[in-house]
Amino acid sequence: MKRRQTKPPIAPSPEELAAYADGELDPAARVRVQDWLCDHPEAAGAVEATRRLQRAWRATTPDDPAEAAWGRVLGQIETRVAAERSRSKRVLGRIARIMLPLAGAAAVLFALTLHRPVTPPAVVQPEPIEVLPVASADDIEIISMDDADRAALVVGKPPLWEPMVLVSPGDTSEIHVQPDTDGMRPTVTRPVDGLATTIIVAPLSATPADEK
Amino acid sequence: MMPVVSSGPRIGGVLQELRPARPSAPPPLSDEELLACFQAGQREALEELFRRYRLLAYRVAYRLLGNEADALDAVQEGFVKVLVHLDTFQRRSSFKTWLLRVISNAALDLGRQRGRQEFLSLDAAEGDDREGPQPLADGNPALGLERADMRHLLDDALASLPPAQRRTFVLHAEAELSYREVAEVMDISIGTVMSRLYYARQKLRAFLARRLPVAP
Numbered sequence: 423m424k425r426r427q428t429k430p431p432i433a434p435s436p437e438e439l440a441a442y443a444d445g446e447l448d449p450a451a452r453v454r455v456q457d458w459l460c461d462h463p464e465a466a467g468a469v470e471a472t473r474r475l476q477r478a479w480r481a482t483t484p485d486d487p488a489e490a491a492w493g494r495v496l497g498q499i500e501t502r503v504a505a506e507r508s509r510s511k512r513v514l515g516r517i518a519r520i521m522l523p524l525a526g527a528a529a530v531l532f533a534l535t536l537h538r539p540v541t542p543p544a545v546v547q548p549e550p551i552e553v554l555p556v557a558s559a560d561d562i563e564i565i566s567m568d569d570a571d572r573a574a575l576v577v578g579k580p581p582l583w584e585p586m587v588l589v590s591p592g593d594t595s596e597i598h599v600q601p602d603t604d605g606m607r608p609t610v611t612r613p614v615d616g617l618a619t620t621i622i623v624a625p626l627s628a629t630p631a632d633e634k
Numbered sequence: 635m636m637p638v639v640s641s642g643p644r645i646g647g648v649l650q651e652l653r654p655a656r657p658s659a660p661p662p663l664s665d666e667e668l669l670a671c672f673q674a675g676q677r678e679a680l681e682e683l684f685r686r687y688r689l690l691a692y693r694v695a696y697r698l699l700g701n702e703a704d705a706l707d708a709v710q711e712g713f714v715k716v717l718v719h720l721d722t723f724q725r726r727s728s729f730k731t732w733l734l735r736v737i738s739n740a741a742l743d744l745g746r747q748r749g750r751q752e753f754l755s756l757d758a759a760e761g762d763d764r765e766g767p768q769p770l771a772d773g774n775p776a777l778g779l780e781r782a783d784m785r786h787l788l789d790d791a792l793a794s795l796p797p798a799q800r801r802t803f804v805l806h807a808e809a810e811l812s813y814r815e816v817a818e819v820m821d822i823s824i825g826t827v828m829s830r831l832y833y834a835r836q837k838l839r840a841f842l843a844r845r846l847p848v849a850p
Contacts, residue, residue: 437828440835444806446813475835479807482785484696486689487706495706496684499713500677506718 434458439465443472665729673720684713687730690809691737697804698741700789708744712737727818734809735819738801791841795834802827803834 434442434455441447442455459466663671663682671679688709695708715736716723723732792800798820805816806827813827820827 437825437832440832441813441828444813444831471839472835475839476807478784479788482781482788483808484693484702484705484785487692487702491702491706492684492688495688495710495713496681498710499684499717500680502710502714503680503717506714 432458433462436468439468440472443469443476666725669720669723669729672717680717683729687733690730691733693808694734694738694804695741697789697792697808698738698800699745700793704744704748705741708737708741711740711744715740731811731815731819734805734811738805738819742797742801787842787845788838791838794841795837799830799834799837802830803838806831 432454434451438447438451438455442452447455459469663679665683665686668679668683668686672683691709691712692705695712696702696705699705699708712733716733723729727735792804795803802816802820805811805819806813811819813824813831816827817824
């Protein structure tokens with residue numbers, strides 16, 4: 423029996439419609455989408471399109487490899503895993519051979535220093551290194567953007583050819599920095615024409631390493 | 635028939651269960667139990683794990699790479715990585731989702747190294763000689779396409795997607811992982827899974843619509 427609500431159900435997003443077609447909505451959301459579809463039969467096409475694509479996908483499942491191919495792959499896996507395990511053991515053995523005499527020497531030194539007054543060395547705290555987060559192409563999906571914002575978009579392909587170096591105060595002279603009104607882009611006023619322009623951060627050198 | 639090795643009362647008893655299942659046989663070992671047996675040095679446990687997940691891993695890798703040889707290489711690479719780094723498996727997710735995470739990463743890495751796009755476009759230009767014609771079992775007959783042709787088209791359409799969308803779609807459509815499992819494998823939110831699936835499908839449909847009289 424069809425459910426009816428006093429007010430019309432909220433229209434589902436396209437992503438929700440796809441999730442409905444996939445059977446991924448929780449019961450309450452499923453009923454809400456069903457109700458909405460009853461009132462909007464024209465949207466049933468979108469649900470059917472998702473299901474049609476899934477059917478076409480399943481109809482083109484790749485053929486299974488031959489049993490001999492599986493045997494070869496399994497053999498290679500066993501060989502490589504065994505080799506890796508034996509390599510790890512060798513490395514551990516080497517470390518143990520190096521570390522044991524060192525540990526013995528350290529124990530002797532420690533025993534000797536127990537009888538001497540020791541002044542603790544001054545502890546030098548390392549400068550904290552600021553981590554500069556760099557997003558990879560996989561991290562970002564640009565669905566839409568205002569054309570006016572294109573000037574602020576810095577794009578490129580990793581890896582960077584040279585380390586990015588942050589400028590120090592002595593490298594720049596600040597003319598004017600406007601308040602960050604939108605919380606997104608600080609701008610500077612250009613000394614030539616007095617126009618405001620967006621600050622863009624870029625690597626100091628873009629020369630590829632293999633071209634040097 | 636799988637050889638059964640007697641190696642102590644506990645493991646020996648466990649290995650009895652690795653025999654092919656019979657109606658009265660006890661339930662098969664869980665992934666966790668097989669991993670423990672493998673770590674104890676039992677080769678049969680690795681064979682069973684491999685048999686259990688090889689096809690799923692292969693199909694995911696195949697969809698991401700577009701050919702059998704590369705897909706088998708990715709399966710090998712993924713299994714080796716998982717087994718060598720078993721100590722780092724924190725059991726927060728299932729072995730299956732962990733394996734698929736590693737396999738799909740290995741496949742994308744391999745694709746980048748070997749230039750999947752070039753392979754696909756060359757292959758398409760040379761025609762399909764990978765297999766004989768097979769009718770679409772559940773496809774749209776109006777498309778008038780053989781199964782292999784349709785798969786080639788889907789391969790090409792997939793290759794046109796950004797790697798993150800491609801991986802999300804393949805994990806859901808091919809491995810039949812739920813949104814939650816895909817989110818777990820890719821370490822993203824369910825909302826992101828929904829969004830990526832939606833845009834992936836849009837692009838796939840648009841790609842196919844340009845090449846087919848009736849888009850699926």
